[in-house]
Amino acid sequence: MMRTTRRPAALVAVSAGLLATHVVIGVARGAVFYVDAAASGSETGGGWCDAFRSLQGALMVASSGDEIRLAGGIYRPSSHNDRNASFDLVSGVSIFGGFAGCGASNPDYRNPLLFETVLSGDLGVQGDPSDNSYHVIRAAGVSPATVLDGLTISSGNANLLAAPDNSGGGLRLTGGASPTLRDCIIELNNASGNGGGVYCDPLCNPRFERCQIRDNVAPVGGGLFAVNAMPHIVDTDFISNSAGSQGGGASLLLSTVEIANCRFLANSGSLFGGGLHMLSCGGFVTECEFRQNSVLNASGASLDGGGGAYIDNCSITLSRSIFLANWTSDDGGGLFVKIGSALITGCRFLGNAASENGGGVATQGRGGLIINCEFSGNSAVNLGGGLWESGGAPRVTNCTFSRNSASFAGGGLYFSSASPLVENSILWTNSVGVNTGEPGQVNGAGGTATFNHCCVAGWSGAYAGFGNISSGPRFINSLGPDGVAGTLDDDLHLRIDSPCIDTGLIVPGLAGSVDLDGQPRILGCGPDIGADEYPLGPPNSGDFDGNGIVNGADLQHFVRALLIPLSPIRCVADINADLIVDAWDALAFQSLLLGAPPVSQDLQLRPGPLAAPGGGR
Numbered sequence: 001m002m003r004t005t006r007r008p009a010a011l012v013a014v015s016a017g018l019l020a021t022h023v024v025i026g027v028a029r030g031a032v033f034y035v036d037a038a039a040s041g042s043e044t045g046g047g048w049c050d051a052f053r054s055l056q057g058a059l060m061v062a063s064s065g066d067e068i069r070l071a072g073g074i075y076r077p078s079s080h081n082d083r084n085a086s087f088d089l090v091s092g093v094s095i096f097g098g099f100a101g102c103g104a105s106n107p108d109y110r111n112p113l114l115f116e117t118v119l120s121g122d123l124g125v126q127g128d129p130s131d132n133s134y135h136v137i138r139a140a141g142v143s144p145a146t147v148l149d150g151l152t153i154s155s156g157n158a159n160l161l162a163a164p165d166n167s168g169g170g171l172r173l174t175g176g177a178s179p180t181l182r183d184c185i186i187e188l189n190n191a192s193g194n195g196g197g198v199y200c201d202p203l204c205n206p207r208f209e210r211c212q213i214r215d216n217v218a219p220v221g222g223g224l225f226a227v228n229a230m231p232h233i234v235d236t237d238f239i240s241n242s243a244g245s246q247g248g249g250a251s252l253l254l255s256t257v258e259i260a261n262c263r264f265l266a267n268s269g270s271l272f273g274g275g276l277h278m279l280s281c282g283g284f285v286t287e288c289e290f291r292q293n294s295v296l297n298a299s300g301a302s303l304d305g306g307g308g309a310y311i312d313n314c315s316i317t318l319s320r321s322i323f324l325a326n327w328t329s330d331d332g333g334g335l336f337v338k339i340g341s342a343l344i345t346g347c348r349f350l351g352n353a354a355s356e357n358g359g360g361v362a363t364q365g366r367g368g369l370i371i372n373c374e375f376s377g378n379s380a381v382n383l384g385g386g387l388w389e390s391g392g393a394p395r396v397t398n399c400t401f402s403r404n405s406a407s408f409a410g411g412g413l414y415f416s417s418a419s420p421l422v423e424n425s426i427l428w429t430n431s432v433g434v435n436t437g438e439p440g441q442v443n444g445a446g447g448t449a450t451f452n453h454c455c456v457a458g459w460s461g462a463y464a465g466f467g468n469i470s471s472g473p474r475f476i477n478s479l480g481p482d483g484v485a486g487t488l489d490d491d492l493h494l495r496i497d498s499p500c501i502d503t504g505l506i507v508p509g510l511a512g513s514v515d516l517d518g519q520p521r522i523l524g525c526g527p528d529i530g531a532d533e534y535p536l537g538p539p540n541s542g543d544f545d546g547n548g549i550v551n552g553a554d555l556q557h558f559v560r561a562l563l564i565p566l567s568p569i570r571c572v573a574d575i576n577a578d579l580i581v582d583a584w585d586a587l588a589f590q591s592l593l594l595g596a597p598p599v600s601q602d603l604q605l606r607p608g609p610l611a612a613p614g615g616g617r
Contacts, residue, residue, distance in 0.1 A: 032066070032067045032068075033046075034068075035053070035068060035071065036048055036099075037073040038071065039102045041102075048101055051101070064090070067096065070098075073115075075118065076119075080123070086134070091141065091143050093146060094147035095148050096150055097117025098112030119151055120136065121135070121189075139172070140177060141175035142177045146180065148182070149182045151185075152184070153186045153189070154170070154187050155189065158191040163193065169197065170216065174204070175201065182211070183210050186214070191218040193218065193219065194221050196217045197218075197241065200224070200226035204226065205231070206229075206231055208236045209236070210236065211237070212236070213237070213238050214241065217241070221247045221277075223249045224238070226250075233262055234259075238264045238275065240266045242267065243268070243269045245271050246277040247269060247310075248274045251277040252278045254280050259283075259286070259288060260284075260286050260287055263290075264288065264289070265292060268295070269294075272306055272310040274293035275326070276290070279314070285317070287320045287321060289324070290326055290335075291322070295330065303364055305329075305331040305358075306335060309334075311342050316343075318342060318345070319343075319344075319346050323360070324487075327354070328356075330355065333353045333358065333359045339365045349373065350490065351378065351485075353379045355380075355381045360386045362390070370399060372521075374400045374402075376486050376490045376492065383406055383409050385406035385431075387412070396413075397423045401425070402430070404430045410432070412430035414442070415444035416444060416446055419450075424452075424529050426456075427441035427442060427457065428473050438462070448464065454529065455469050469503070473494060474497055478490060496557055500530050503529055504526060515528075515532050515533040523537075524537070525572070539571045539577075540571065557569060558585075561581050567581075575592070
């Protein structure tokens with residue numbers, strides 16, 4: 001089964017579901033106030049044509065449980081050049097944008113895409129940021145029942161040297177504020193300190209759902225900054241944000257985070273984490289995409305980089321995510337992990353590049369685990385095209401390294417003063433120059449690497465370990481239909497004749513886990529070598545393609561297992577479970593083909609007192 005990305009790959013496309021049409025919001029718990037800049041009535045806020053003409057008017061009278069509905073248009077916190085003016089949220093009040101408003105045949109019709117509702121900090125001369133509001137929105141201590149839905153928050157400029165007006169140009173959260181933002185766009189905001197788009201003070205717990213945070217700028221956390229906070233970020237895109245130092249898309253410090261189904265696209269930083277920067281954080285990042293983010297270091301700092309993401313001294317789980325075509329002038333084109341105990345599981349690192357070390361991933365001083373991951377088409381100018389490990393004793397389990405390259409050493413993997421344990425992994429067609437032998441797959445200095453049950457091109461036995469093979473893994477198509485390594489169509493699944501099927505080692509934590517595709521890790525008779533588990537049927541079932549039936553498609557594989565005694569798929573062919581594949585199994589397989597009890601039932605097909613063909617056993 002080919003893997004696909006979670007959402008369409010268009011770099012700046014609006015996310016599916018973002019700005020979708022909404023006709024019904026639900027029943028308001030309290031009063032409903034209407035805001036329409038084009039209304040011409042009494043401005044009581046009681047109906048569309050008597051709506052408040054400014055959002056400030058509605059915020060002055062609303063209280064917890066009330067709802068404010070905004071017609072499409074541009075709303076500013078002040079009609080004068082008062083840069084201190086902001087929209088100050090009221091706890092428990094929900095604000096919905098995108099209504100047709102006064103004059104429409106159905107003023108309650110809601111479509112935020114058609115009726116864009118912009119909360120703008122562009123107060124004075126339009127397009128001149130020097131007179132813009134420091135913060136478009138401020139929220140102090142508001143509850144999760146405080147909702148912003150279907151709004152665009154734009155053109156805040158927190159450009160002073162000192163707090164508070166140096167952070168959070170679009171949205172500034174303080175005092176444990178925990179609002180919920182849905183289907184919002186936060187764009188074109190700036191800060192001279194932290195969080196061009198969003199700033200989260202300690203103890204804040206905001207939730208972002210189906211939002212876009214794009215084209216914001218700050219030295220730290222161009223799109224979003226949080227310290228000692230608990231942000232929940234779901235189905236949200238960080239696009240084309242930039243940071244003068246760290247975290248072009250987002251910078252999270254000392255926080256407990258939930259980031260799920262998000263995209264970090266074309267963000268940039270200058271030191272740490274073009275897409276995402278995390279320091280001393282816990283929580284998880286899952287099912288995210290990091291694409292075309294970059295870090296360009298002009299300062300000469302060491303141990304920097306992380307084009308896609310930089311994770312420093314964190315205890316997090318990074319799972320089922322894609323790092324594609326990210327770049328750094330330093331280490332870790334896709335990802336840099338520094339110390340800590342991050343678990344990296346089920347991720348793909350494709351076509352990332354580093355001008356120094358670790359084209360796909362760079363690690364420093366860590367002892368964590370990288371499991372069920374794929375490294376394809378990554379490159380490093382110096383060391384470790386796929387993975388560079390410096391210091392520590394990391395584990396690499398059930399990973400696949402294919403067509404990665406480095407100019408000096410370790411096309412697939414390079415270790416420096418480290419003692420990695422590599423298990424059940426494939427290193428194949430990686431290269432250093434034209435060398436695709438063992439030195440092109442793995443190299444190191446100042447440490448000791450151990451390989452157990454791995455498939456390594458040119459394996460010589462020079463490294464410690466056991467159960468390793470040098471036979472080709474027989475991928476379906478390592479370049480994919482486009483003929484280019486390191487793209488989404490690379491197909492590193494194993495063919496059924498692969499020597500890597502069922503020849504892995506059962507290691508702690510592997511049984512009961514899932515592979516890169518989310519399939520159970522052990523299918524057939526044992527774990528496979530590599531990131532993907534071949535979908536064999538159960539042992540003794542005769543079902544070689546794992547589709548739950550025995551038919552003609554399984555016949556050739558049974559014959560192969562019958563003719564090759566050491567075939568890795570022999571346990572599936574051993575239908576009578578006597579640990580050999582012979583004529584008795586052929587008889588049982590034939591009966592399955594002819595409609596004997598289905599393979600999902602307990603098969604007890606030993607021919608009993610019958611003599612085996614040819615005169616007994």
